[in-house]
Amino acid sequence: MKKIIVVGYRVDKKRGYITGQAVMIDLFINIMKNNKFPVKAISLNYIFGGNTKIGKTSFLRLLDYLIIFTKIIFTISFNPKSVLYFSPVSNKFGSIRDYVMVKIAKFFGYQIIMQQFGCRFQEFYNSLSPYFQKMVQYYYSQATIITVEGEKAKEQFKNMPFTKKLVILQNGLPETNLEINEVPKHIDINKPIKLFYLSNMIESKGYMDVLEAIDILVNQYHKNIIATFAGKFLSVIDDEKFKSPEEASQNFIQQIEKYGLKEHIKYFPSLFGKEKANEWNESHFFLLPTYYVFEGQPTAILEALAYGTVPVVTRHGLIPEMVNEKCCIFVEKKNPKQIAERINKMIDNPNIYTLLSKEAFQNYQQNYTLSAYENKLLNIIKQYIQL
Known part of the structure; x- marks a missing residue:
């Protein structure tokens, strides 16, 4: 049986590095191994360039690439065909x-x-010179199969010479042992309403919009809110307000104190295992009002659906292909006032909230289970790859 050489970013719990892409690449590796395919994985994770902005290159990141690429060349060379x-x-x-x-x-x-x-190919391709465009067309055309996350992701390759190689493979939730306490969930106005932000603390992921919305819910609507933020502070090429993760982190703490929300907010650099499951079980709403330039299908939304936690999200990236108004609350980008208004309305209408929670769980069961994803992935590989 042919060996599968996997090159990609990996989840690193020690460094608190976790992205949707890394989660899905780890899942691919695990599925291959569980089905007895020989796998050799080469991580693209930072060695020296850990402070480089996502989407940008630095000298240390170039050094990373040199070391990693040497591994790639040797691995490919010694495992032909x-x-x-x-x-x-x-x-x-x-x-x-x-x-x-x-x-x-x-x-x-x-x-x-x-x-x-994600669905940023067209923007990236249009920014290139004709020479680089031909180079990109070449290596995409050499693929045996190209999987994309949805119809919008497929559309970004319109008029490319390799469109016949595109196959839709929506993400699935990698979790196997979900510790779900109650689905659908219910709102009890006599108990705290719990909000959950689970993503890297990136400006364009909308975490500051979530914080401002909490300020409105607590200090204007006088709601009993407890919110958990979990994610590592990172810099990205589309950052506007902060020059570094350290500056963003300091500002976050300052804003919590300014709004008087210290008793209402918990922050963790990362959450895994039972601690994360507990937060999902206790949370009523998952908030991700993202406008992140590299957004695709956030795996955290799939987790929210699985736990019946109602997502509060933007119509950005491939999110509209994952959820609809029956199981989520859509909000405009950069609009914390609207986030607060719509959550407040839902708190005041607990029966409607329970219906959304029920639909969220059903959406997960019908579309995003690990077994469904594994079956689709294996069928694609069997159909297009000779192993």
Whole structure:
């Protein structure tokens, strides 16, 4: 049986590094191993360039690439006629890496699986010179199969010469042992209403909009709110307010004190296992009012659905393909007042809230279970890849 060489970012619990893409790549590796496919994984995680903004390149990140790419070349060279799995990158330097990696893999007779996350390809492609556009077209065209997360993700490749290789593979929830206490959930006005923000603390993920909405709920609507924020502070190329994660973290603490919310807010750099399950079980609403430039299908939304926790989200990226008004609350980007108004309205209408919670869980069961995702992935591999 042919070996599968996996190149990608991995979840790193020690460093608190977790992204939706890393979660899904780890899931791919686990599914392959559980089905007895031989796998060799090469991590793209930072070695030296850990403070580099997401989507940007630095000298230390270049040094990371040099070390990692040496591993990739040796691994591909010593495992000819195998299968290469990776997620293509939407930046110029990353595209050079992908081009060379694919070129070497094809020389050694590889089949190639690309898993495209997000829907930023067209924007990235249009920003390139004609020379780089041809280079990108080349390595995408060399793929045996390219999986995308949904119809909108598929549309971003319109008019590309490799569209026939595109196959939709929506994300699935990687969790296997969900500790769900109660579904659907109910609101008791005599008890605290619990909100949960679970994502990296990135400006464009909307965590400050969530904080401002909590200020309105507590200090204007006088609601009994307890909120948990869990995620690592990171810098991204579309940051506007803060120059560094440290500055963003300091500002977050200052705003909590300014609004008088110290008794209403908990913060964790990361949450895993039982601690995370407890937060999901206790939370009524999951908040992700994102406008993040690299957004695709956030896996945290799938977790919210599984626990019957009603998502409060924007119509951004591929989120509208994941949820609808029957199981979530849509809000406008950068509009904390609207977030507060819609949560307040739901608190005052607990019967409607319970219906949303019920629909959220049913959406998960029908579309996003681990077994459903594993079956779709294995069927795609069996159909297109010779192992």
